[in-house]
Amino acid sequence: MRVLVTGGAGFFGSHVVDALVARGDDVLVVDDLSTGDRANLDKRADLRISDVSDSAALAKALRGERVDAVVHCAAKTKVVESMEKEALYRRVIVDGTRNVLDASKTLAARVFVNISTGGAIYGETPECAVETAPTAAESNYGRFKAEAEKLVGASDLPAITLRLANIYGARQRASLEGGVVAIFIGCWKRGEPITVFGDGAYERDYVYVADVVEAVLAALGGKHRGIYNIGTGVATSVNELVTALTAVLGPPAGVRRAPPRAGEVLRGCVDPSKAARDRLWRSRTKLAEGLRLTAAAEGALAPSA
Numbered sequence: 001m002r003v004l005v006t007g008g009a010g011f012f013g014s015h016v017v018d019a020l021v022a023r024g025d026d027v028l029v030v031d032d033l034s035t036g037d038r039a040n041l042d043k044r045a046d047l048r049i050s051d052v053s054d055s056a057a058l059a060k061a062l063r064g065e066r067v068d069a070v071v072h073c074a075a076k077t078k079v080v081e082s083m084e085k086e087a088l089y090r091r092v093i094v095d096g097t098r099n100v101l102d103a104s105k106t107l108a109a110r111v112f113v114n115i116s117t118g119g120a121i122y123g124e125t126p127e128c129a130v131e132t133a134p135t136a137a138e139s140n141y142g143r144f145k146a147e148a149e150k151l152v153g154a155s156d157l158p159a160i161t162l163r164l165a166n167i168y169g170a171r172q173r174a175s176l177e178g179g180v181v182a183i184f185i186g187c188w189k190r191g192e193p194i195t196v197f198g199d200g201a202y203e204r205d206y207v208y209v210a211d212v213v214e215a216v217l218a219a220l221g222g223k224h225r226g227i228y229n230i231g232t233g234v235a236t237s238v239n240e241l242v243t244a245l246t247a248v249l250g251p252p253a254g255v256r257r258a259p260p261r262a263g264e265v266l267r268g269c270v271d272p273s274k275a276a277r278d279r280l281w282r283s284r285t286k287l288a289e290g291l292r293l294t295a296a297a298e299g300a301l302a303p304s305a
């Protein structure tokens with residue numbers, strides 16, 4: 001099939017592209033390379049550099065094309081930055097999604113897979129959140145992703161929204177707002193101490209990137225509609241994550257303690273049982289194994305490990 005992947009040069013989108021190319025699909029990517037990187041992208045994918053929030057530029061980039069399906073990953077994704085750059089986040093996430101939906105109709109797509117977030121939409125989750133839980137986004141990022149979901153739901157395209165937990169895996173950026181697994185593995189690799197905010201009790205649902213890619217491939221089957229959580233249903237604290245990484249990589253060079261970060265939820269976890277019940281997807285990779293695969297891909301394992 002011919003598939004358009006927006007944001008395909010980014011961390012997650014590039015893994016989706018790899019899987020599509022590997023199964024023989026023809027892949028078209030739209031990305032403005034603002035946080036993505038050409039180096040992430042398989043050479044067999046056809047890259048069009050364009051901003052999804054610019055409807056005219058997007059239409060021009062896709063003129064004359066036809067696709068069977070769309071996977072919409074393009075977004076600004078940083079929670080703290082979204083509070084400082086509200087207009088940018090609204091434009092890229094809300095207007096961008098509207099434009100990609102419009103373009104998908106012109107492209108005659110039969111399936112639209114919207115990549116959303118569980119981590120930033122549900123707010124505090126003492127119990128892992130089910131899809132019907134009220135959304136309580138605390139950041140502009142989460143708020144705009146929720147708005148984008150509504151646009152997708154209201155569209156007459158056959159569409160599915162995947163609310164992803166905290167993804168980890170190779171190629172994730174280790175910048176300050178990158179995933180904590182990428183940040184920690186970077187520290188281990190360089191022999192630098194890790195920084196733990198607060199008491200390290202913050203819990204997140206960490207899901208391995210290859211598992212999430214499998215959810216996208218299943219969604220592209222076109223049999224499911226609506227909203228699905230994609231996570232493990234297991235909440236892991238930062239302290240537990242450090243213990244799990246220590247089992248893979250040995251002890252860190254040191255642990256620095258820093259004050260808790262404002263606005264962080266204490267516990268973020270999604271309940272993935274609807275996806276399993278509806279035979280869409282279930283996670284397969286246990287945290288220990290996913291961390292080992294990620295550390296190996298990032299060259300952080302000792303040669304004998």
Ligand SMILES: NC(=O)c1ccc[n+]([C@@H]2O[C@H](COP(=O)([O-])OP(=O)(O)OC[C@H]3O[C@@H](n4cnc5c(N)ncnc54)[C@H](O)[C@@H]3O)[C@@H](O)[C@H]2O)c1
Binds near residue numbers: 011075
């Ligand atoms: N990484 C996670 O843990 C996680 C969790 C939940 C949801 N998500 C969602 O997954 C998707 C991908 O996130 P990621 O972590 O890979 O981030 P990323 O920054 O690596 O990927 C985003 C991609 O979108 C591109 N992009 C940004 N603005 C654009 C624009 N205006 N026009 C065209 N392209 C644009 C970037 O260049 C980049 O390649 C996002 O929709 C994000 O909300 C990620």
